[in-house]
Amino acid sequence: MLDQIHLLAAVTVLGVLEQAYFFLQVIYARRRFGISPPNISGPPEFERIFRAQVNSSEYFPIFVALLWQAGLFFHQGLAAALGLLYLYSRYCYFMGYRASSSERLAPIYFSTGVLWILVAVSALGLLHFFLSHYTGLNVLRLLAV
Template identity: 60%
Template sequence: MGYEPRQCQLFSCNHLFDPRLGKAWLNTALLDCCPSVFFPFTAYFALQVIHARWQYRISPPRTTGHPEFELVFRAQVNCSEYFPIFTWLLWVAGLFFHQAVAAACGLLCLYTHLRYFQGYAAAAQGRLDSLYASARVLGLLLGLAVPRLLAHFLLPCCSPWMAVLVRPLQHLGAW
């Protein structure tokens, strides 16, 4: 008689699967909207850099020159650097916590990135309020994602491989 891990509904991702479409289809429409919305933001940031290059006559590949151009360029680079972190946190929070909450946080994070870009492009000190707001939203996504992610992989009721590792402890009565 083999060990059968018990089903754990608390940390399950079953709410993401649409039974009408089968297990192969992940129902993540809300999560898909945030990265899709980010690309127009990225295009806007890139167009602002192109405009600043034209306005201050700075040809590529130079990244230095007029101070106003450097502000716009640096704001665009900083926003692009946050995208992988944002995307990972958004998806993990959406898959392991709640899709709608993660999507709302994602849209809020995109708004703070826009405010960050606009503030930084105007003056270096103008970025601080939106930088802190963005960090708080990313921290919230991290707080939503990590506990559920760890629970999913570390609790034996949710992870078959962990159940195999915990079986000897269960026989000893230590788990």
């Protein structure tokens, strides 16, 4: 069973490491700008880093949920590759947002695009499973004829 999920698990752990990196950036920014918890407001430079972390944290469970459905119901390798692409675009988003609000836009659009592909891939995989499970219809075999 583990060979059907090992790539998904590896990308998940990599995603956790990326989140850890973002959390550390907020801690460093808190020190640099002298903003102690529970405070969360400060100069725009701080608030951009803070919001970049919060946004990435909000998307993390969504990303993991899609990664695993796409990998289990469509194709593990493709899902893992899309996962790596997502993590890379999240890194670009964080670095862009830290520099300026407008530099977050291109990578956030890209990362959202990757998530929509994961949604489509999951939905296709699930649709295929539902059809063959409940109606006995094997779409892939039909297409191959």
